[in-house]
Amino acid sequence: MGHINRLKEQCDRKILILDGAMGTEIQKYNLTEEDFRGERFADVPGQMKGNNDVLNLTRPDVISDIYRHYLEAGADIISANTFSSQRISQADYHLEDYAREMAYQGARLARIQADQFSTPDKPRFVAGDVGPTNKTCSMSPDVSNPAARDITYDELFDDCCEQIDGLIEGGVDVILIETVFDTLNCKAMIDAAFTMMKKRGVELPVMVSLTVSDLAGRTLSGQTIEAFLASLSPYPIFSVGMNCAFGAPQMKPFIERMGKIAPYYISAHPNAGLPNEMGAYDETPESMAPQIAEFIDEGLVNIIGGCCGTTPDFIARYAQMAEGKKPHVVTQRPQ
Numbered sequence: 001m002g003h004i005n006r007l008k009e010q011c012d013r014k015i016l017i018l019d020g021a022m023g024t025e026i027q028k029y030n031l032t033e034e035d036f037r038g039e040r041f042a043d044v045p046g047q048m049k050g051n052n053d054v055l056n057l058t059r060p061d062v063i064s065d066i067y068r069h070y071l072e073a074g075a076d077i078i079s080a081n082t083f084s085s086q087r088i089s090q091a092d093y094h095l096e097d098y099a100r101e102m103a104y105q106g107a108r109l110a111r112i113q114a115d116q117f118s119t120p121d122k123p124r125f126v127a128g129d130v131g132p133t134n135k136t137c138s139m140s141p142d143v144s145n146p147a148a149r150d151i152t153y154d155e156l157f158d159d160c161c162e163q164i165d166g167l168i169e170g171g172v173d174v175i176l177i178e179t180v181f182d183t184l185n186c187k188a189m190i191d192a193a194f195t196m197m198k199k200r201g202v203e204l205p206v207m208v209s210l211t212v213s214d215l216a217g218r219t220l221s222g223q224t225i226e227a228f229l230a231s232l233s234p235y236p237i238f239s240v241g242m243n244c245a246f247g248a249p250q251m252k253p254f255i256e257r258m259g260k261i262a263p264y265y266i267s268a269h270p271n272a273g274l275p276n277e278m279g280a281y282d283e284t285p286e287s288m289a290p291q292i293a294e295f296i297d298e299g300l301v302n303i304i305g306g307c308c309g310t311t312p313d314f315i316a317r318y319a320q321m322a323e324g325k326k327p328h329v330v331t332q333r334p335q
Contacts, residue, residue: 003173004205004238007125010076011239011265011302015322018127018269018305019070019078020315024281026052029062044094051093053085056105063106067113071124073312074319077303078114078124079176082106083131086163088151099159100166103128107170127176127207128167130160130189153188160192168200178209179244183223183231190235205238207303209267211245212254225254229262241267243307247274247283248291255300259328265302266328268295272309281309285317293321302327 010016029035036048038058048054055063063081070078085103087096095102107128114124133156164175175193180186186208193206210228223231232240240262242251248270259266273283288310295301296318304322306314 002203004203006123007174007205007238010123011327013327015296015301015325015327016076016303017074017315017319017322018267018303019073019075020269020306020310020312021272021308022066022079022081022083023052024309024311025066025069026055026062031055031059031062035059035062041095046092046094048093051084051090051095053081053083053090053102053106054093054095054098056081056085056102056109057098060105060109064109064113067110069312070315071113071117073316075305075315076122076124077127077174077305078110079127079129079178080106080110080167080170080172082129082163082167083178084133085166086130086133086159088133088156088159089131100162103163103166104170107167107172111171125173126171127174128164128170128172130163130167130175130177130193132179132181132185132211133159153184156185156188157192157195160189161196164189164192164196165200168196168202168204172204174205174207174238176207176209178207180208180210181213183228187231190232190237194235206235207239207241207267208232208237209241209243209269211243213245225257226261229258237264239265239267239303241269241301241303243267243269244271247271248288248295250274252291252294252300255295259300259331261331263331265330266300267303267305268301269305269307269310271307272314275308283309285311285313288314289317289321292318296322296325299326299328302330 033049067078082103085099087099090096090099110126114126118124177189251270255268272281
């Protein structure tokens with residue numbers, strides 16, 4: 001059975017559990033600048049701490065540990081630690097030439113752990129995580145020159161092809177394009193995903209997860225959810241959803257809207273509430289449980305997980321609550 005059919009069969013049968021935050025878990029290890037650098041990058045200029053993806057190369061033990069904790073908590077899908085494993089983001093750390101290797105190793109480490117936990121009854125999937133980058137194809141960085149762009153579609157496409165090629169070679173089951181704030185960026189990533197799949201002769205499901213920048217539900221580049229879904233309609237997407245930006249209560253009405261009109265499976269991985277004035281997240285697994293229960297009990301989602309501030313304890317709680325519950329029934333694609 002192909003990757004898409006395997007995931008589809010699981011999504012039709014039950015609510016799947018996605019993992020939680022990677023950065024939140026990494027912080028618990030109190031890693032030093034030296035941990036991030038390792039011997040390999042000891043002489044690279046600038047600061048390396050904060051470049052979580054380089055840990056795939058310098059502290060694979062830590063990343064493997066985190067994957068394992070989420071699998072032990074009951075995650076069906078773990079996200080590879082590859083959110084920034086492309087040249088654009090790695091340029092900040094002078095590591096552009098290692099971006100593909102980070103993508104490959106992040107996926108490979110996840111694959112090893114997922115295979116150890118997979119059973120016939122509960123297969124575990126690895127999602128190759130493709131983050132939004134820190135540049136936008138749609139908006140100008142210069143107020144006085146609206147036509148200016150930091151990056152072109154073609155540059156972004158090429159960099160994402162390299163990243164996704166590494167993810168596929170590393171053994172991912174799914175491509176997860178997440179924290180999308182710019183639809184044109186998203187299209188470059190989707191194009192890159194389908195281009196590399198074709199080149200490698202594989203078919204993988206593509207999940208797309210949006211982040212909105214205000215309670216009116218618009219993306220940073222100004223689209224409503226309806227407009228965003230219309231932009232995606234030419235592509236054979238597996239699922240759409242939302243992550244980051246908000247906690248569960250603020251996200252819920254948008255997920256409901258998506259579910260009514262989107263001909264795809266629906267995913268949600270909200271933050272552990274809204275950040276406090278220190279930038280930390282105050283929600284606990286206990287306080288989040290009733291909020292997430294609404295998504296599950298009302299049949300709004302096929303895939304549920306956590307974003308910033310969530311930990312394996314959150315995911316374990318979500319897995320318990322989703323047990324035996326009916327997943328969202330997908331709106332039929334118009335004939």
